[in-house]
Amino acid sequence: MSLMAEVGQKAFNLGLPLAIHMDVTYRCNERCVHCYLDHDDHGEMTTDEIKGVLDQLAEAGVFFLTFSGGEVFLRRDFMDLVAYARSLLFNVKIKTNAVMIGIEEARKIRALGVDSVQISVYSHRAEVHDAITKLPHSFERTIRAIRFLHDQGLRVAIANVLMTANLNDHYGVQKLAADLGVQYTLDPTITPMMDGDTSVLALRIPGEELETVLHSPALVPNQEEFCAPPKPPSEEDLEGYSCSAGHSFCYISPYGDVFPCVQFPLPSGNVRQQKFMDIWNLSPELKEVRSIQAKDLTTCSSCSHVGSCSRCPGLAYMEGSMRGPSTADCEKSFYRTGVATANMLKQGLSKPRTTTPLVQIRPLAIPA
Amino acid sequence: MSETYIARSSSIAARMLAGEMMVMNSADSTFFTLNEVGTAIWQAADGRTPLREIVRDKVCQEFEITPEEAQADAEQFVAELSGHGILLVSDQPLSPRDSR
Numbered sequence: 001m002s003l004m005a006e007v008g009q010k011a012f013n014l015g016l017p018l019a020i021h022m023d024v025t026y027r028c029n030e031r032c033v034h035c036y037l038d039h040d041d042h043g044e045m046t047t048d049e050i051k052g053v054l055d056q057l058a059e060a061g062v063f064f065l066t067f068s069g070g071e072v073f074l075r076r077d078f079m080d081l082v083a084y085a086r087s088l089l090f091n092v093k094i095k096t097n098a099v100m101i102g103i104e105e106a107r108k109i110r111a112l113g114v115d116s117v118q119i120s121v122y123s124h125r126a127e128v129h130d131a132i133t134k135l136p137h138s139f140e141r142t143i144r145a146i147r148f149l150h151d152q153g154l155r156v157a158i159a160n161v162l163m164t165a166n167l168n169d170h171y172g173v174q175k176l177a178a179d180l181g182v183q184y185t186l187d188p189t190i191t192p193m194m195d196g197d198t199s200v201l202a203l204r205i206p207g208e209e210l211e212t213v214l215h216s217p218a219l220v221p222n223q224e225e226f227c228a229p230p231k232p233p234s235e236e237d238l239e240g241y242s243c244s245a246g247h248s249f250c251y252i253s254p255y256g257d258v259f260p261c262v263q264f265p266l267p268s269g270n271v272r273q274q275k276f277m278d279i280w281n282l283s284p285e286l287k288e289v290r291s292i293q294a295k296d297l298t299t300c301s302s303c304s305h306v307g308s309c310s311r312c313p314g315l316a317y318m319e320g321s322m323r324g325p326s327t328a329d330c331e332k333s334f335y336r337t338g339v340a341t342a343n344m345l346k347q348g349l350s351k352p353r354t355t356t357p358l359v360q361i362r363p364l365a366i367p368a
Numbered sequence: 369m370s371e372t373y374i375a376r377s378s379s380i381a382a383r384m385l386a387g388e389m390m391v392m393n394s395a396d397s398t399f400f401t402l403n404e405v406g407t408a409i410w411q412a413a414d415g416r417t418p419l420r421e422i423v424r425d426k427v428c429q430e431f432e433i434t435p436e437e438a439q440a441d442a443e444q445f446v447a448e449l450s451g452h453g454i455l456l457v458s459d460q461p462l463s464p465r466d467s468r
Contacts, residue, residue: 007399016386063381063390090383091394092381113394113395116394153395
């Protein structure tokens with residue numbers, strides 16, 4: 001286990017907030033077809049409020065701080081917030097679409113000692129990327145910003161969310177990342193909107209395509225281990241927990257709401273009304289999330305995948321129960337290994353039930 | 369005898385976790401956890417206090433260790449962290465502007 005993993009495990013075991021994801025705004029200059037956010041401003045925290053929260057997080061021992069949105073640079077005070085966070089010695093990561101980052105912003109980000117910048121790129125083809133973001137010329141501006149940031153010596157990662165609209169483009173984006181000298185990450189997860197609207201789920205890539213992606217050595221290394229049939233769950237597996245959400249990680253919205261994770265909209269408190277550590281230590285919701293072990297899960301506890309599944313408790317919560325299955329992860333487990341999940345068997349399915357994809361952009365095959 | 373001055377780099381992130389100081393350099397993602405003695409030296413690395421004084425006041429007194437042993441350990445510690453750009457070392461006092 002790496003030193004970093006050891007520290008993470010220690011924070012998890014002690015229930016200490018090691019990492020926070022903070023969205024500083026939901027406003028955005030793009031209108032991505034798959035986005036789960038409402039982009040209106042319903043009363044964002046002020047600069048002073050956010051700085052006050054950062055003071056509390058530093059005192060609470062938070063080390064990793066991710067600033068995200070919405071588009072973070074739509075806040076005029078964003079660089080001020082980053083500077084303040086760095087003065088408190090957080091390890092700061094920024095998630096952005098980067099269209100507002102010029103040379104000056106890139107220099108400032110570098111000078112402030114930001115750890116890394118993650119940037120969404122949906123395709124290597126401008127017309128596909130721009131059709132997903134609905135912002136003309138966004139591809140051109142984003143790629144230019146990636147070059148600025150990379151030239152500054154910053155660590156940059158392209159995040160490639162995979163959906164029906166850009167299904168065939170992941171190899172192209174991977175090559176683009178390599179050409180730009182930046183990292184590449186692939187994410188096939190499409191999340192329901194925060195108000196519960198599930199219409200965007202129609203953009204999830206269909207199962208057969210997911211199988212192709214999960215079995216691609218270029219996209220997923222360690223194929224032999226990754227795609228191996230699940231081992232029979234051990235006692236340790238059944239005593240285990242889902243992920244760090246609520247254990248050593250949580251999410252704070254632009255309005256001060258605290259949730260176990262950005263993908264787990266269980267209201268657990270608000271930093272405008274309570275001290276962060278009071279929420280972290282006393283929130284009944286966070287306590288409940290922390291209490292759930294694999295053996296407590298309604299369907300998954302009897303599933304052969306329980307020890308290796310990427311089951312997201314937040315997606316399960318959005319499906320109706322934080323102790324229930326997350327269908328998207330059932331699909332991944334099935335298409336990864338070819339072994340049916342308990343959730344599928346319970347429904348008498350030999351293959352996951354797939355929805356008809358709402359293809360908004362016709363994917364084109366990439367020439368070899 | 370020339371003095372050694374040490375200062376924390378401004379590119380680092382640091383936080384105490386359950387008695388251990390975590391330190392990470394954003395420039396190359398090197399990650400360290402420091403023990404109590406390392407943490408004491410780290411916290412005293414203000415760029416103005418000579419390492420010899422830090423060892424005398426923060427290490428020998430707090431941890432009951434001989435000055436010779438402590439000085440040698442401290443120098444090794446400083447060399448390792450400065451090699452990763454986490455500590456800056458100079459024979460002159462360092463100002464915060466130097467801490468890049």
